Amino acid sequence: MPRHxxxxxxxxxxxxxxxxxxxxxxxxLAAQAAAIKAGDLPDLTIKEAKVYVADIGDxxxxxxxxxxxxxSLVTAGGIEGNFTLGNRGNPPxxxxxxxxxxxxxxxxxxxxxxxxxxxxxxxSGLGGGAGGARGGAGAAGAGAAAGARGGAxxxxxxxxxxxxxxxAGARGGxxxRGGPFVGGFGFANRGGSSGAGPNLHAAICDFCLWDxxxxxxxxxxxxxxxxxxxxxxxxxxxxxxxxxEDFGPDALKAKAAGLKAYKIHPGGGxxxxxxxxxxxxxxxxxxxxxxKAVGDDFTLLFDPVQRYNYFEALKVGRVLDQCGYVSFEDPxxxxxxxxxxxxxxxxxxxxxxxxFLLSVYDFxxxxxxxxxxxxxxxxxxxxxxxxxxxxxxxxxxxxxPCTPHNWGNGMDLAAHFxxxxxxxxxxxxxxxxxxxxxxxxxxxxxxxxxxxGFVLAPTEPGLGYPFDRAALDKIMIRIDR
Numbered sequence: 001m002p003r004h005x006x007x008x009x010x011x012x013x014x015x016x017x018x019x020x021x022x023x024x025x026x027x028x029l030a031a032q033a034a035a036i037k038a039g040d041l042p043d044l045t046i047k048e049a050k051v052y053v054a055d056i057g058d059x060x061x062x063x064x065x066x067x068x069x070x071x072s073l074v075t076a077g078g079i080e081g082n083f084t085l086g087n088r089g090n091p092p093x094x095x096x097x098x099x100x101x102x103x104x105x106x107x108x109x110x111x112x113x114x115x116x117x118x119x120x121x122x123x124s125g126l127g128g129g130a131g132g133a134r135g136g137a138g139a140a141g142a143g144a145a146a147g148a149r150g151g152a153x154x155x156x157x158x159x160x161x162x163x164x165x166x167x168a169g170a171r172g173g174x175x176x177r178g179g180p181f182v183g184g185f186g187f188a189n190r191g192g193s194s195g196a197g198p199n200l201h202a203a204i205c206d207f208c209l210w211d212x213x214x215x216x217x218x219x220x221x222x223x224x225x226x227x228x229x230x231x232x233x234x235x236x237x238x239x240x241x242x243x244x245e246d247f248g249p250d251a252l253k254a255k256a257a258g259l260k261a262y263k264i265h266p267g268g269g270x271x272x273x274x275x276x277x278x279x280x281x282x283x284x285x286x287x288x289x290x291x292k293a294v295g296d297d298f299t300l301l302f303d304p305v306q307r308y309n310y311f312e313a314l315k316v317g318r319v320l321d322q323c324g325y326v327s328f329e330d331p332x333x334x335x336x337x338x339x340x341x342x343x344x345x346x347x348x349x350x351x352x353x354x355x356f357l358l359s360v361y362d363f364x365x366x367x368x369x370x371x372x373x374x375x376x377x378x379x380x381x382x383x384x385x386x387x388x389x390x391x392x393x394x395x396x397x398x399x400x401p402c403t404p405h406n407w408g409n410g411m412d413l414a415a416h417f418x419x420x421x422x423x424x425x426x427x428x429x430x431x432x433x434x435x436x437x438x439x440x441x442x443x444x445x446x447x448x449x450x451x452x453g454f455v456l457a458p459t460e461p462g463l464g465y466p467f468d469r470a471a472l473d474k475i476m477i478r479i480d481r
Contacts, residue, residue: 026111026213026386030224034217041216042077044107049073049098051085051480054472060437063408065090070411070442070472073102073208079215081208081462084411088200088380095480097201107209107216115206115383119199198358198381206384207415207463214462221462222421225389229421231454235261235301236433237407242267247286248293251300254433260453261299261428263327264290266307280304280312284319291323302349303329306356310339317347327352327374340371352376355405360387367398378405379415388416392423406430410443414458414465421457429455442472 024032031038052070066086071094073081085094101117102110214221222229236254241247251262269282283304290300302325308316313331320328329352332339344351354376357363360383366372375395379388392402402425404416413432420426431447432438438447445465449455458464 025108026210026224027107030213030217030219033219033224036217042079043075044079044212044216045076046073046102046105046107046110047076048481049095049103051095052472053477053480054442054475055477056440056442056475059409059440061086062432062437063087063412066409068475068477070467071095071098071204071208073098073205073212075107075212075216077216079212081211081215082411082467083204083207083211083415083463084409085204087408087412088378091200094201094204098205101202102205102209107213110205111209111213112206112386114202114209115386117199117202198383200380203380203382203384203387206386207379210385210418211462214464218461220421220458220460220464221385221418222457225418225422227418227422230457231450232417232420232429232457233260233427233453234429234431234449234455235259235263235299236435237263237303237430238265238433240265240267242270244269244271244282244285244289248289250433251290251294251298255294255298257435258449258451258453259431259433261301261326262290262294262433263301263303263329263430265303265305278312280308280316284316287316287319287323287325291325296324300325301327301329301352303327303352304331306330306333308332310336310342313339313343314346317343317349320349321347325349329353329374329376330355337366337369337371340366341369344370344373350374352403354391355381358382360390363391363394367394367400373400375400375402376405377402379419380412385415385419388419389422392419392425396423396425401425401427403428403430407432408438409440410438410445410447410465411440411463413438413447414463417455417458418463431455441475442467444468444471 027041027044028038031041050072052072054068054070056066056068063086066084067090069085069090071083071085101114210221214224217224236251236257236259238247238250241250246267247264254262264286266279266283266286269279269286270276271282287302294300300323302316302320304316308331310332317328317331326349328343328347328349331343331351334340334353334356340351340353350373351371352374353366353372354363355378357366357377358381363375367375375391377388377391379385382388382391388404392404395402402423404419404426406413406416406429417429420429431449435448443465444467445458447455460466
């Protein structure tokens with residue numbers, strides 16, 4: 001057996017017991033975690049909302065809409081919660097929303113309910129919540145999602161499962177990329193007014209409120225939620241490099257830096273010389289060349305970000321099987337649930353899906369119908385810490401790993417890291433690569449691995465990564481109130 005089979009089996013680990021249930025109010029949970037009475041907490045009424053507008057210079061923007069805006073909610077007791085705008089699009093109007101939704105209200109009133117304030121232009125997830133994901137014949141039961149691939153969900157190889165034909169609904173929806181992402185989920189369409197996205201304003205408030213709550217009890221958020229981990233093993237998550245030849249050397253640099261796995265985000269799939277070829281054929285070359293470069297005992301993942309149709313995804317997936325990759329993330333547009341179901345039937349590599357689901361209520365249908373092996377999420381899209389923790393617990397209930405999406409500046413990573421540390425069914429930290437792209441001048445601490453490839457859990461309260469106020473003051477343009 002090739003050694004890479006061992007890393008594939010162990011990649012997602014075996015789910016531990018379900019995490020602490022949040023049946024109690026979050027403020028009471030926080031007080032309990034700190035062994036204090038809720039009545040002894042400082043005044044948690046929000047008295048002010050504001051936005052620091054900073055010049056982040058030539059910092060690499062992993063999300064193109066990042067603008068240097070840092071939001072703030074401040075309590076009557078003087079505790080400030082922060083997050084950054086522009087992580088998943090930058091719809092205008094957060095300050096007005098926060099003044100209306102949060103100012104004058106106590107955390108007891110705001111958590112967890114603020115996370116569920118709907119986008120007035122969007123009823124729910126995929127065109128009507130879970131119902132929008134339904135359709136097509138032959139829906140599988142919940143047992144299919146949890147057990148159809150057995151060990152594959154925990155990282156083991158499931159073996160061939162037969163059935164090579166795609167249903168009519170699985171065809172199409174792929175070849176080219178119409179905008180940033182196929183399927184109508186481009187970042188530009190996720191704002192508060194487009195009708196195609198969640199309420200990002202509410203999610204940003206949720207991050208700030210949890211940050212305040214952690215600071216009020218002097219605990220990181222993950223400890224309030226019952227997390228017991230003190231570190232997470234990291235994998236390098238590549239840029240969309242332009243040429244086939246770029247990925248092998250890039251993976252070797254990540255391996256030399258101590259990272260224990262590498263994820264390919266394929267680019268155009270073309271070689272530096274020679275004629276034009278279909279991009280998926282170039283991606284197949286990348287898959288093979290990276291495996292050859294790093295060796296059989298190094299863990300590899302692949303994320304084409306929804307760019308294939310079913311038949312392209314099947315061909316690429318079979319090469320991933322042969323090369324021992326542990327994840328095939330977003331192979332086709334997420335809306336093409338029938339194709340995802342068929343890919344799971346016909347491939348050994350676990351199918352990882354969810355970052356383009358825009359409501360907590362959409363995940364159940366994908367699990368029920370057996371459309372995902374690994375539950376992916378972007379916290380901004382589904383109500384911040386509050387909604388994401390619910391989705392992570394849902395995944396764990398069905399024996400599925402959960403992978404929060406770390407891609408953005410340090411504050412974005414901080415929020416998702418708290419979820420990874422809190423949930424029992426998360427096993428890896430996604431490290432954008434090169435890792436210096438995450439750094440921002442106003443953040444005191446940098447995201448790096450230790451000598452053993454782990455990112456250590458923060459010990460500071462709230463989101464865990466405090467600002468360097470002196471550095472922030474130096475780059476401040478203005479404060480909007």
